[in-house]
Amino acid sequence: MPDDPEEGMLSWDESVFRDEHVFEIDYVPESFKHRESQMQSLKYALRPAVRGSRPLNTIVSGPPGTGKTTAVQKLFGELSAETDVRNVRVNCQVDSTRYAVFSRIFEAIFDYEPPSSGISFKKLFGQITDRLVEDDEVLVVALDDVNYLFYENEASDTLYSLLRAHEAHSGARIGVIIISSDLSLDVIEELDTRVQSVFRPEEVYFPVYDERDIVDILRERAKRGFHEGVVGTPELDRVAELTAEKGDLRVGIDLLRRAGLNAEMRASRTVNVGDVEEAYEKSKYIHLSRSLRGLSESETALVRVIAEHDGEQAGEVYDAFHEDTGLGYTRYSEITNKLDQLGIIEAAYTDVGGRGRSRALSLAYDPEAVLDRL
Ligand SMILES: Nc1ncnc2c1ncn2[C@@H]1O[C@H](COP(=O)(O)OP(=O)(O)O)[C@@H](O)[C@H]1O
Ligand SMILES: [Mg+2]
Known part of the structure; x- marks a missing residue:
């Protein structure tokens, strides 16, 4: 019915979204393209752990929204599914002291939180390494957004403990991946010399995605998140263009979701460029919101x-x-x-x-x- 006035209009029980969850920040995408060489380098560094040795330590750096956290989540997922290597990712924006980092490691190993009062760092550390030795397991720790440990002056102590675990506790095998989003921070330079002398990490860099990569990645996300035909090529291109300006893929993912909500607000079955432009007024601040939080x-x-x-x-x-x-x-x-x-x-x-x-x-x-x- 070409002249049906309801055509293209959304009824109450309909949605443009197939699965809105795919636009949430903690969603780990099924497909992870355009990061093949970085994934290769990380696997190379972790391979010794699979054979029961200490892995190579690694520093991952790159601007926000370039897939660093996702890369580590993907790799850790594979390690857990296919090997005996223990792994834990610590979000240093939340756990920004040495004690907090080790509490998180403890929790990952024992499946319960350490007693919140009275246990010394030394004891906490000792229990972790004893358990690793007892179970004959290698542990890989990813310190995600490690820059926050530097802001709190906790980075050197934390790394020193992790890197020297095998000396302090014979038989303990721990490898470290540190991830930094702060390009103005020279991580190695900022560490104490006692840490520098034991820390010679492999380096893996995550550059910003170019506009073509962004279109490719976001098209995939839109396909999973929206019903067919909701986001057309001109709209997707505009999203990619705005995302490339900011260099942060998070902007694009947030834009898609907000543009979808705007379309729904108009009771439309499809997203138009106006929905995208309006969404951008909020999405462009996503980095600010994350920092403030x-x-x-x-x-x-x-x-x-x-x-x-x-x-x-x-x-x-x-x-x-x-x-x-x-x-x-x-x-x-x-x-x-x-x-x-x-x-x-x-x-x-x-x-x-x-x-x-x-x-x-x-x-x-x-x-x-x-x-x-x-
Ligand atoms: N290659 C990719 N393919 C699909 N989604 C990606 C890719 N790279 C990043 N993302 C998505 O972009 C967002 C930001 O990625 P993230 O790994 O958190 O970046 P970083 O840790 O570098 O700030 C996440 O929602 C993630 O799912
Ligand atoms: Mg991250």
């Missing part, structure tokens, strides 16, 4: 203060921060550095009329957008 209370407080004092000198910002939180200058400058490294704020040195140089602090995003997401 991991912040502590005092870190959030400073973001709020800077939003209200956007562009002012560091001294003035400190006064306001101190008034709000009661925290001192040392903590203030630590947090400032962390926010700067996370790309949430920008600190620019300026000459202040003959009185030397001072830092002006401003948000790297529109203050409204930041405050909305706090």
Whole structure:
């Protein structure tokens, strides 16, 4: 019925989505293309573990949204299914101290959390290695978003313990994969020399995907997530173009989902370019949202203060921060550095009329957008 007014309109019990879950952040895609050489290098480094030896340590780096976490999840999935190698991925944005990292490892090995009170690090560590030796197992630990351990000054201690496990506990075999999304951080350079001397990792780099790769990957995702014909080629191309501008595949996946929701809002069976453009106003902040989500209370407080004092000198910002939180200058400058490294704020040195140089602090995003997401 070509002139049916309901044609192309969605009824209440219909959806453009076949499976909305495929657009969620923790979804591990079935197919993982355009990362063949990186997967090869990682497998090469892990192969000794399968033979019962200590694997090669590896550093994985690359900008956000380039498939680093997914690569490790895929490999660990294979290791668990096909070998006896133990593996655990620690999200350092959540577990950002040595103790927290080892608690997570403990939990993965024993299947229950360590007692939350009173157990020393040494004991925790000892129980982990005893178990590995007893079970004759090799362990691979992935420290995902390891940059967060650096921001908290916990990276050297954590790595030192992991890398020297076989010396402190004879027979323990542990390999480490560290994953960093912060390209301005020179991981090796920032470690203590005692760690540098035992850490000679293989390096695997994940560059941003080009627009053709992005179209290819997102087409696959759209096919799984939407009913047939919901997203056409011009719409997909626009999504890919916007994603390539940001370089983060997460933007594209979020765009697809939001564009689908926008189409549903119009009760349309198909996504149009307008749905994509509108979605972009939110999706372009996905990286910001992710960075803000991991912040502590005092870190959030400073973001709020800077939003209200956007562009002012560091001294003035400190006064306001101190008034709000009661925290001192040392903590203030630590947090400032962390926010700067996370790309949430920008600190620019300026000459202040003959009185030397001072830092002006401003948000790297529109203050409204930041405050909305706090
Ligand atoms: N080659 C790929 N094929 C399919 N999906 C991918 C691919 N690379 C990344 N993704 C998807 O993009 C998003 C970001 O990937 P992720 O591995 O979390 O990036 P990173 O850890 O580098 O920030 C995830 O939703 C992931 O499923
Ligand atoms: Mg990641």
